Amino acid sequence: MFKTIVVHVDGSPLQDSRLRAAACLANAHDAHLVGSAATGLSPVEYAFIEGSLGAPVPPSDFVALRESSTAHLDAFAEQARRLGVASVETRLIEDHADYGLLLQSRYADLVVLSRNPDDSGPVLPGHLRRLPEQLALRGARPVLVVPDSYRDEAIPGIAVAAWDGSMQALRALTAALPLLQSASAVKLVLVNPDTLSELHGEQPGADMALYLARHGVEVEVVVEYTRTTVGHALMSLARDCGAGLLVCGAYGHSRYREWVLGGVTRELLARAPLPLLVAH
Structure with missing residues (x-):
């Protein structure tokens, strides 16, 4: 069960x-919801402000940042209660958002972020644009990445879970168990498993399907053979079956190889049209 969720x-x-x-998710799991906002200033920058000389931003601007973040938290708490969340908390972090969320993730079961904006959206600072990657790779907990198109659909409903035998995929499936157990159906998807035959055994997906079934998951093994990318195959299957959740391990290969090849994780973070749970 998810009992503490940070957004x-x-x-x-x-x-x-x-x-x-x-x-x-908070309503479904009777969870405590924590809203975390950051001023965007690190302790070093704050020290400069306190010392006045050579400050990167005027002290008055820092006060404005705190007031703005506090106002966002107040609005968050009000909306969360309107959505029926019984237990709500707000936390103001006087640092950059990535550092603050990494810290808060240690004391939560799940972190909820937005999908990376596409190139047509506003240009964000690097530490904000890479929030999902940073939290998935360096954080202690799984990350749920939500597209802007999400509008109160059931999570998970039908779940599509990627399985390639890797440790990253294993951690993602384990982290997603509370959601998979409540799913109406779970499709355990193996894309081109012959290329990783040494990880799958004689019957690809059978052992993981049995593991999930013993945890009360209604699971079906789906083997996909495609010449498109793995990310595209996963998203197409999720769309075709009307899934409400996609589960995937984050960065199964080296960061350099992911960058060169585009990477399953990078493609899903940029394009997944449904909530995506990732873990590393």
Whole structure:
């Protein structure tokens, strides 16, 4: 069960969809919902402000940042209660959002963020644009990445879970167990398993399906052979079956190889049209 869920609060247009997803899960799991907002200033920058000389931003601007973040948290708490969440908390972090969320993730079961904006959206600072990657790779907990198009659909409903035999995929499936157990159906998907035959055994997916079944998961093994990318195959299957959740391990290969090849994780974080749970 998820008992503590942290959601990123910044007052942006993307916040509504991720808050709705977080509220959906908090209500389903009787969980405590924590809204975490950051001023965007690190302790070093704050020290400069305190010393006045050479400050990167005027002290008055820092006060404005705190007031703005506090206002976003107040609005978050009000909306969360309107969505029926019984236990709500707000936390103001005087640092960059990535560091603050990494810290908060240690004391939570799940972190809820927005999907990476596409190139047509506003240009965000690097530490904000890479939040899902940073939290998935360096955080202690799984990350639920929510697209802007999310509008109160059931999570998970039908779940599509990627399985390639890797440790990353194993951690993602284990982290997603509370959701998979409540899913109406789970499709355990293996894409081109012959290329990783040494990880799958004689019958690809059978052992993992049995493991999940023993945890009360209604699971079906689906083997996909495709010449498209793994990410595209997963998203197509999720769309075709009307899935409400996609589960995938984060960065199964080296970061350099992921960057060169585009990477399953990178493609899903940029394009997945449904909530995506990732873990490393």
